[in-house]
Amino acid sequence: MNTLCGLGIHFTVDGFRILYGLIAAFMWIVSGLFSIEYFGHYKNKGRYYFFLILTFLATEGVFFSADFYTTFIFFEIMSFTSYVWVVQDERKESMRAGATYLAVAVIGGLVMLMGIFLLYTTLGTLTFSELKQAYVLHENVGINGQLWAAGLCMLFGFGAKAGAFPLHIWLPKAHPVAPAPASALLSGMLTKTGVFGILILSTYLFVGVDDWAVMILYIGVITMALGAILALFSTDLKRTLACSSVSQIGFILTGVGTAGLLGVGENALAIRGSLLHMVNHSLIKLVLFIAAGVVFMNLHQLDLNRIRGFGRKKPLLTFIFLMGALGIGGVPLFNGYVSKTLIHEGIVEYIHLIAEEGAGLIGVDTMKAIEWIFLISGGLTVAYMTKLFVAVFVEKNEDPTLQEQYDAMAGRYMNPLSTFVLTCSAVVLPVLGVFPTLTMDRIADFGQGFMGGVSPEHAVHYFSLENLKGALISLVVGALVYLIIVRKWMMKKNAYVDRWPKALDLENLLYRPVLLSILPMIFGVLCRILDSAVDTVVVLLRKTVLTDRKIPHELEEGTMFTLILSVIARPLYVLRQKIRGKKVNTNLDFAHIFAMRYEKFRESEVLIARSMSFGLLLFCVGLFLTAVYLLFM
Numbered sequence: 001m002n003t004l005c006g007l008g009i010h011f012t013v014d015g016f017r018i019l020y021g022l023i024a025a026f027m028w029i030v031s032g033l034f035s036i037e038y039f040g041h042y043k044n045k046g047r048y049y050f051f052l053i054l055t056f057l058a059t060e061g062v063f064f065s066a067d068f069y070t071t072f073i074f075f076e077i078m079s080f081t082s083y084v085w086v087v088q089d090e091r092k093e094s095m096r097a098g099a100t101y102l103a104v105a106v107i108g109g110l111v112m113l114m115g116i117f118l119l120y121t122t123l124g125t126l127t128f129s130e131l132k133q134a135y136v137l138h139e140n141v142g143i144n145g146q147l148w149a150a151g152l153c154m155l156f157g158f159g160a161k162a163g164a165f166p167l168h169i170w171l172p173k174a175h176p177v178a179p180a181p182a183s184a185l186l187s188g189m190l191t192k193t194g195v196f197g198i199l200i201l202s203t204y205l206f207v208g209v210d211d212w213a214v215m216i217l218y219i220g221v222i223t224m225a226l227g228a229i230l231a232l233f234s235t236d237l238k239r240t241l242a243c244s245s246v247s248q249i250g251f252i253l254t255g256v257g258t259a260g261l262l263g264v265g266e267n268a269l270a271i272r273g274s275l276l277h278m279v280n281h282s283l284i285k286l287v288l289f290i291a292a293g294v295v296f297m298n299l300h301q302l303d304l305n306r307i308r309g310f311g312r313k314k315p316l317l318t319f320i321f322l323m324g325a326l327g328i329g330g331v332p333l334f335n336g337y338v339s340k341t342l343i344h345e346g347i348v349e350y351i352h353l354i355a356e357e358g359a360g361l362i363g364v365d366t367m368k369a370i371e372w373i374f375l376i377s378g379g380l381t382v383a384y385m386t387k388l389f390v391a392v393f394v395e396k397n398e399d400p401t402l403q404e405q406y407d408a409m410a411g412r413y414m415n416p417l418s419t420f421v422l423t424c425s426a427v428v429l430p431v432l433g434v435f436p437t438l439t440m441d442r443i444a445d446f447g448q449g450f451m452g453g454v455s456p457e458h459a460v461h462y463f464s465l466e467n468l469k470g471a472l473i474s475l476v477v478g479a480l481v482y483l484i485i486v487r488k489w490m491m492k493k494n495a496y497v498d499r500w501p502k503a504l505d506l507e508n509l510l511y512r513p514v515l516l517s518i519l520p521m522i523f524g525v526l527c528r529i530l531d532s533a534v535d536t537v538v539v540l541l542r543k544t545v546l547t548d549r550k551i552p553h554e555l556e557e558g559t560m561f562t563l564i565l566s567v568i569a570r571p572l573y574v575l576r577q578k579i580r581g582k583k584v585n586t587n588l589d590f591a592h593i594f595a596m597r598y599e600k601f602r603e604s605e606v607l608i609a610r611s612m613s614f615g616l617l618l619f620c621v622g623l624f625l626t627a628v629y630l631l632f633m
Contacts, residue, residue, distance in 0.1 A: 008069075009069075009070045009073065010065070010066035010067050010069075010070050010127065011061075011064045011065060011066055011070065012064065012065075012066035012128075012129075013064065014449060014450050015446040015447045015448075015449055015450065016275070016446075016447040016448075016449070016450030016451070017063050017064050017450070018446075019279070019443065019446055019447045020063045020192065020196075020278075020447075021060055021063055021064065023189075023279065023282055023283070024056065024059055024060060024063065024189055025056075025060075027184065027185060027188055027189055027282065027286050028052070028056045028185065029421075030184075030286060030290070030421045030422075030424075030425055031052075031181040031182075031184050031185055031286070031290070032049075032052065032181070033417055033418070033421045034180075034181050034290050034293065034417075034418050034421055034422065035048070035049070035052070035179075035181045036417065036418075037297070037414060037415050037417065037418045038179060038180060038181055038293055038297050038418075039179070042088075042089075042179075044088070047084065047088075048084070048085070048088055048179070048182075051081045051082070051084040051085065052085075052182075054077070054081040055078055055081040055082045055085075055185070055190075058074045058075075058077040058078035058081060059074075059078050059189060059190065059193060061073070061074030061077070061078075062074045062075055062078060062193045062196065063193070063196060066127060066128060066129070067125075067126040067127040067128060068116050068119065068126040068128075068154070068200075069116065069126050071197065071200075072109070072112060072113060072116055075109065075112075075157075075161070075193065075197075076105075076109050078190065078193065079102075079105035079106075079109060079161070080102075080105070082182075082185075082186065082190060083098055083101060083102050083105070085178050085179065085182035085185075085186065086098040086101050086174045086177065086178045086182075086186075088178065088179055088182070089177070089179075091177065093176075093177050094177040094178075096173075097170075097173040097174045097176075097177045097178075098174070098177075100169060100170050100173050100174070101170045101173070101174045103515070104160050104167060104169065104170045105160070105161070105170075107160070108156060108157040108158075108159075108160030108161060108167065109157055111153050111156045111157050112153060112154050112156065112157025112158065112197075113157075114153045115149070115150045115151065115152070115153025115154035115155075115156075115157065116150075116153075116154065118146055118149055118150035118153065119147070119150040119151075119154070119205075121146070122143050122146040122147055122150060123135060123143075123147075128200055128204050129204075131204045131205050132204065132205075132207065135147070135205070147205075151201055151205060151206060151212070154197065154201060155198065155201060157197070158194045158195075158196075158197030158198050158201070159194060159198065159219070160194065161190065161191065161193055161194030161197075162191050162192075162193075162194025162195050162197075162198060162249050162253075163191050163194070163223075163245060163246050163249050164194070164198075164219055164220075164223045164249060164250070164253060165219060165222045165223040165226055165246075165250070166506065168223065168226075168227065168246045168249075169506050169511065171186075171187070171191075171242045171243070171245055171246055172230065172234075172239050172242045172243050172246075174186060174242070175187065175238050175239065175241065175242035175245075175289075176236055176238045176239045176242065176302060179293070180238070180289050180290060180292055180293020180294075180296055180297070181289075181290065181293060183238060183241075183242070183289045183292075183293075184285060184286045184288075184289035184290050184293075187241070187242065187245040187285045187289060188281065188282040188283070188284075188285040188286050188289070189282060191245060191249055192278055192281075192282060195249065195252055195253070195278060198216065198253065198256065199256065199450070199451060202216060202256055202259075202260055203450075203451045203452050206260075207260075207264075207452065208260075208263065208264070209260075210260070210261060210361050211361070212260065213257050213258075213259075213260025213261045214257065214261065214361050214362060215257075216253055216256055216257035216260060217253075217254060217257025217258060217260075217261065217362075217370070218257070219250075219253055219257075220250050220251070220252070220253030220254035220255075220256065220257050221250065221254055221370055221373055221374075222250070223246060223247070223249055223250030223253060224247050224248075224249075224250025224251050224253075224254055224373070224374070224377045225247075225250070225373055225376075225377050225380075226246065226247075226250075227243050227244065227245070227246030227247030227248070227249070227250055228243075228244075228247040228377045228380035228381055228384070229380065230243035230246065230247075230500070231243035231244045231246075231247060231380070231381075231384045232380050232383055232384045232387070232481070232485070232486070232490075233490070233498060233499060233500035234384075234498065234500070235303060235304045235305070235496045235497070235498045236302050236303060236304070237292050237295065237296075237302045237303075237304065237307065237388065237392070238289070238292050238296075238302050239302070240384055240387075240388060241285065241288050241289060241292060244328065244381065244384065244385075245281070245285060247377060247380075247381065248277070248281045248285075248328065249281075250377070251277055251340065251343060251374075251377070252274050252277050252278055252281070254343060254347075254370070254374065255270050255271075255273045255274030255277065255342075255343040255346060256270075256274050258270040258343070258346045258347055258350055259271045259274060259346065259451070259453075261350055261361070261362070262346065262349060262350050262353065264452060265454070266349065266353065267346065267453070268448075268453055268454055268455065268456040268457075269342050269343075269345045269346045269349060269456060269460070270342070270343060270345075270346025270347075270349070270350075271448055271451045271452070271453035272342050272444040272448055272453060272456075273339050273340070273341070273342025273343035273344075273345070273346055274339075274343065274451070275443075275444055275447050275448055275451060275453070276335075276338060276339035276342065276440055276443065276444055277336075277339035277340065277343060279339075279443060280327065280335045280336050280338070280339050280429075280432070281328075281336075283327075283335070283425070283428060283429060283432075284324050284327045284328045284335070284336060284429060285324075285328075286425055287320060287321075287323060287324040287327075287422070287425050287426050287429065288321065288324040288325070288328070290422055290425070291317065291320050291321045291324065291422065294317060294413060294414050294418070294422070295307055295310055295311075295392065297413075297414070298310070298409060298413050304387075304388070304391045304392070304496045305398070305495050305496055307391075307392060308391050308392065308395055308396070308397045308398070309392070309395055309396045309397035309402075309403050309406055310392055310397075310406045310409075311392040311393030312393060312394070312396065312403075312406065312407060313407050313410040314393075314409075314410055314413060316419065316423065317393075317413065317414075318393045319423075319426065320422050320423060320425075320426040321388075321389065321392070321393065322389065322393075323426040323427070323429045323430060324426065324429065325385040325386075325388065325389050326429075326430075327429040327430075327433070328381060328385060329378075329381050329382040329385050329474075329475075329478070330378050330381065330382075330471055330474060331382075331471070331475070332433075332463065332468060332471055333430060333433045333434050334429055334430055334432075334433035335428075335429050335430075335432035335433040335436075335440065336433075337433055337462075337471055338432070338433060338436045338440045338462055339440070340378060340470075340471070341460075341462060341467050341470065341471065342460070343374070344371070344374060344375070344470045345460070345467070347367065347370060347371050347374060348371065350367060351364060351367045351368060351371065354367065375470060375473045375474050375477065376474075376477055378470075378471075378474030378477070378478070379473070379474040379475070379476070379477025379478040379480075379481060380477075380478065380481060381474075381478070382474060382475055382477070382478025382479070382481075382482070383477075383478045383479075383481035383482040383485070383486060386478065386479075386482045386486075387482060387486050387490075387496075391496065398494065398495070436462050437459070437462075441459075441460075558591060558592075558594060558595030558598055559595075559598065561598075562591065562594035562595050562597075562598050563591055563594075565590075565594045566590035566591040566593070566594050567590075569590045569594070570590050573588070573590070
């Protein structure tokens with residue numbers, strides 16, 4: 001522990017932290033090795049590697065933190081160092097996306113800091129392991145309002161980094177412009193630091209608080225569905241994967257919210273599903289984004305119509321991308337199926353629970369609707385991943401010349417090192433899915449203690465007909481959406497068309513106008529009103545209470561001394577004029593004459609004083625420099 005700002009930096013170790021520390025290290029190694037080829041012709045690649053290392057250290061600091069203060073310190077370091085990834089190529093689009101990313105990070109960080117201050121003021125501790133006990137000690141003194149205010153502020157900050165609705169706007173903007181190795185880490189790992197914070201709030205601070213669990217559940221459901229819809233409409237390879245990340249974060253939060261509603265002892269499946277989907281999403285997006293990086297590295301294009309047909313005659317790249325696509329689609333025998341099945345079973349379990357008990361903050365019909373949104377979102381995932389796979393690896397490009405060039409790249413589109421790391425990363429996904437009891441269950445056993453989870457009372461039969469039914473529904477929905485909506489409506493003259501209304505861009509529709517126009521206008525008008533109010537009050541006071549009043553016997557000009565001189569001077573002047581036989585000038589105002597001479601004398605005196613002060617100042621400076629010279633020479 002190192003004392004800093006009176007609180008200190010604290011770290012701790014448990015199964016979850018070790019698990020994610022190892023996953024982070026694995027992802028950074030794979031991304032770094034692929035970066036060697038990817039950045040072969042880039043400028044400023046040394047800068048990228050420098051901030052790659054800094055971001056890794058900060059990310060590990062977040063996961064191993066033992067209190068919110070330590071989390072915040074490394075969270076903010078991570079946000080600023082990863083900003084460099086987004087603006088790496090310094091194009092106009094990159095700088096704008098970087099501005100969005102930084103704005104969300106800074107605003108989220110400041111709001112989170114307010115929440116941390118409130119929490120510390122309310123409970124007197126920020127240490128995760130002490131939060132429950134501190135809450136019990138203070139629960140009788142009316143702290144719920146303050147606690148909720150603190151929790152909501154911190155949820156804002158963590159949700160912004162996680163990419164949860166409505167703070168998801170940076171993901172679809174940052175990923176298309178960031179280098180592919182950085183996108184893999186932004187999506188697969190940095191979003192999980194935000195989820196990590198939400199897990200702390202949900203399982204250490206608001207454990208057993210149903211209102212909090214309902215809020216997280218609703219945020220998760222909206223994020224899950226909206227991300228899937230945005231991904232389905234996108235015609236940019238990396239933007240589609242970025243919107244997919246938003247959706248998958250929604251799946252995780254849906255599991256977290258369901259676990260909170262089920263309560264301790266009943267939430268084993270939901271907790272394990274949320275944990276495993278975090279792990280699966282990290283590994284899957286590592287594969288998918290680096291595969292997208294292979295495409296961009298060769299073509300410098302991401303538009304589906306331009307890169308269409310690139311993957312034909314490239315069986316290894318086809319295999320790699322297909323492993324990620326099947327995994328994220330929740331297809332049986334792949335890792336994503338396992339975690340989605342567990343979350344789905346948690347939802348079904350809660351439906352049965354409230355049906356039996358007849359009470360709950362969410363009704364049976366509402367939970368059934370959430371279940372269908374879950375399954376349909378899974379179907380949309382299948383649809384947009386099918387869209388990507390068919391466009392890149394099955395269809396031919398409309399331009400035969402381009403297709404010939406793409407086919408000619410077979411066997412030389414990535415070097416042996418990139419081939420090795422990407423193939424190894426892809427092979428992990430089906431291994432986890434084919435042997436879930438040997439792999440995924442053990443991972444869940446190792447990390448679930450952090451979330452207060454326990455092993456289920458009986459083993460989960462992942463490939464039973466009951467569990468396969470949910471995946472099959474999603475696959476059927478995905479097939480129908482692809483065949484009817486994608487092929488019939490989202491294509492025009494055999495070209496992919498982005499039919500998402502541009503006016504519905506939340507950043508341009510809401511955030512930028514509010515932050516850059518509306519708020520500055522409101523506060524500008526308010527400041528002008530306050531400024532004018534001050535002037536009005538001053539004028540009013542000067543006209544009433546503070547009106548200038550003449551001091552008794554106050555002279556209009558000069559001093560008493562000049563007035564006495566003028567009284568003495570007048571008879572002397574008259575006497576001199578009579579002796580000299582000259583006319584006396586009665587218009588001479590000796591009081592004014594002596595007053596003016598006195599003012600001129602005062603001005604000369606001030607100039608002399610200032611000149612002497614300046615000279616003395618220069619003398620002191622010279623004396624100081626002389627002393628320094630004598631001291632050191």
